[in-house]
Structures are given as structure tokens and as C-alpha cells.
Amino acid sequence: MATQELNKLEKDSHLPPSITPSNTKFSELVMKESGENINLCYQCQKCSAGCPISFAMDILPHHIIRMVQLGLEEKVLQSKTIWLCSACETCGTRCPNDIDIAKVNDTLKQKAEKSGLSLGEKNAPLFHSAFVSSIKKRGRVYELGMIQEYTLKCGDFAEKFKAGDFLRDAKLGLKMFIRRKLKLYPQKIKGVNEVKKLFKQT
């Protein structure tokens, strides 16, 4: 049966999605970019069983892999799961097919950012961007500056103020400062231009 016919059949019949030539494109791209062969996954669910954060996820890790195989690009890229993964690597370590699922999640995060779709989590992408921009500026992370930039990017001031988060964080910050764990001034490395070049290369 021709691809077009297959796709039409799928669309019209409310059948569950299946792997057709037209939707392998997404999974092929994800495999190429992550270097991980997700075709090997046979849904043993070991990744989801061991994932410490699965309780907070909207799609379980083994479902993410299956959905990539099925080409359900938008659903995967808009999921919370890819941003909630802490990259603790429990899943990849235990996968009987040696799929580094956290690495696949990295690829999906990067693709989600580029896709222009609305993202499943608001703060995580803003945090990563503030963190990486701190490295670009100085070669090292300046914690106080990075947190300031991140807080500004988040912008949910009223909400945080109401919940008492601001006061709590300010108190914690002060305690850390007194213990010399937060520095007022940033460190900048001599080779900051070399580091900036690494950003251009990629």
C-alpha cells in the first residue's frame, strides 16, 4: 500500500498510531543527533520503573521512546518529561539495550527549543539559558548573577512574592553569603575568548 494511503487510513480510522515510512523521519533525526539506537527498545519499562522523577512526569520515559519511534513529534517536544529528566542516568544504566535515554532527552530538549512549539515546562529552559550565558560571559558560573538573570527571565514575581518564595530565597541567600558560599563578585578566566569561541563552533 502506498504511504499516502496508509497515512489516510490511519487518520480516518482512529487506529492507534503505527510506524509508517512517513513518520520514521523524526525518529531517524533523533537517532542521528543523539547517537542512540532507539529502534532497539522493546518496551520492557525498566527505565520508567527506576526513574526517580516519573511521579512528576506527564509521559513516562518508555512512552517517550515509543512515541519517538511512532513519530509523534509535537507531543514529545511539548512534554514536561524531557525537562524534568535530571539526567541521573539510572534509566540508561539499566536499559537492557544500552539506550542512553537521558541523552535522547537532551536531543529532544534541543529540538523542542528550536521547534517554536510551546514548551512543557516554563522555568527549566530559562534556567539552562541563564546558566550557559553565565559561562559564556566569564568562563565560569557566577552563581549570584546567574540566579538574578534566571529570576528576571522567569518574571513570575507576583506569584512568587505571594507564595513567600522570595522571602525564603532571600533568607537562604543571606545565610549562604554569611557562610561565604555566595560570592558578591564574579570570577572571570583569562581565556574567556577561547571559551566564547567554543560557543561559535557549535
Next chain:
Amino acid sequence: MKVSYYPGCSLHGTALEYAESAEVVCKILDIGLEELDDWNCCGASSAHSTDTELAISLAARNLEIAEKAGLKDLVIPCAACFQRTKVAEYELLNHPDSHKNFSYKGDVKAKDLLNFICEDVGLDSVIKKIKKPLKELKAVCYYGCLTMRPPRITGEKNYENPQNMDKLLTALGVEVLSWPYKTDCCGGSLILTRPDIVRVLVKKLYEMALLAGAECIVAGCPLCHGNLDQRQEEISREFGKEYDLPIFYYTELMGLAMGSNETTKWLGRHLVDPKKLLTLKNLI
């Protein structure tokens, strides 16, 4: 013995007591730590979430600096820095064609400080320096995900049930208790984006440590230490249960057992005051 040393950003800031205690302990053990010249941030979770190549390049620059320094070991106390450096090591050696801008040849290898002390320096050398065994202190070991996983990158053999910190602390005289959460995740950097998740994960750790009979948790990762120590007050408040579990770095307990006179300075940087427990046990 001289080794190259990569402290990483946390050890200059939020994990200052880890750096201070590690440096003192290494001095006592005659390990000369030669800090890498002009090192940069390893990129942590954010770089690999943003750009895979950038994450490898950031750590690769440090590996090149280490190779130029000419020593064969690059010792790293921070779990995240260690793993990111290991990933770069693996990528540059296994896929050299994709990373032609870097000249790293593999003459220097990254090592986690805990494993370096236990495997390269050896527990016999540690035992020789003990002045005051830490008797009657009951602890559980909390290794940190990224010193262990993924094992094809870290080279760790006992990644589900690591033993080095258990053996080290037992050698110091600590009563090390068995518990199932040695390498379970604390949520890491989610503390800044989804603190609600981290509070659930860390509370689970506290509960299991208490169930095992522990009086303290000993950590090997700055992020774990931060989430367990700095957030204890807010976790207590959220769950309506007063936790008072001091969180140590293994290097702090080593320094204490080795009779370092700088111990109180490190312990003063904790948010959960460990001095009460140590006074009760006649250890300070």
C-alpha cells in the same frame, strides 16, 4: 604524589567546605593538588541540555589544559564536573574525527576524588594518618549519581552498590549503615526550576536514612549536599516534621579523624549545624 586538580565552580562557592576539607586532607596524605591553570566551567546539566557539542567542548578545553600540565591523573571532587569531563574524554577518544579542534590524546585521565583516595592512594595510607577514630557515629553513604553513571563513561564497576565510601568511613571508625538509596537522585539542578520535586525526593532520602538508624548523611557531591543541607529547613516546614540530620562531605569526616585544626571552619559553613551531634559524640 602530584596530581592535576579541577575544583569546578561549586567548590569555589556553594561547596567551599568541600574544597577546604579536600585540600587539607590531600595535604595530610601527601597528595600535591596542582590546580589546572585558567580552567573553565564544565557546563554542568545546562550545557548538555542546550547543545551537545558545546558540552563536550567546554570539558575538552580543561582536558587539554590538564594534558599540557603533564601529570597522569586529573582529580575532580565534584560529581557533575567528573562526569562531564569523563563524557568529553570518552567522546574525544572514541570519535576523534568529530572533534578535530582538540588535540587530547588520553595521556591524562579524570578521576573522582573519592575513588582516587580509595584506589590509588589506598586505605592503608588513610588509616596511618588517623588520630581520632570517629567512634559511635552512625552514618549512611550518599555517593551521588554522576560519580557512578553511566558506567560505560565513568568506568565504575559497583555502580548499583558502590563500596568505596563505605570502606573509607568504616576505616575512619564510623558505623556505616546499610540503606538502599546510596545512588538515588536528589533532583540535582531541579532545585531551581521545580523545587517541589526536589523536596519530595530529598524527604524520601531523610526518611530512609532515619529508618536505617543514621544520625547523619555523608555526601560525595556538591549538588547533593546543597539539596540535603540547605533545603532541610524548608522541607521540614513543608512536611510538618522537624528534620535535624547533619550532612557531611566525606572529606570533612576524614579531616576530623585526622585531627585537622581547621574542622570547625568547614563545619561552620553548614546550614544544618553538625556541631551538636559531634559534641554529643565527643568528636569536637
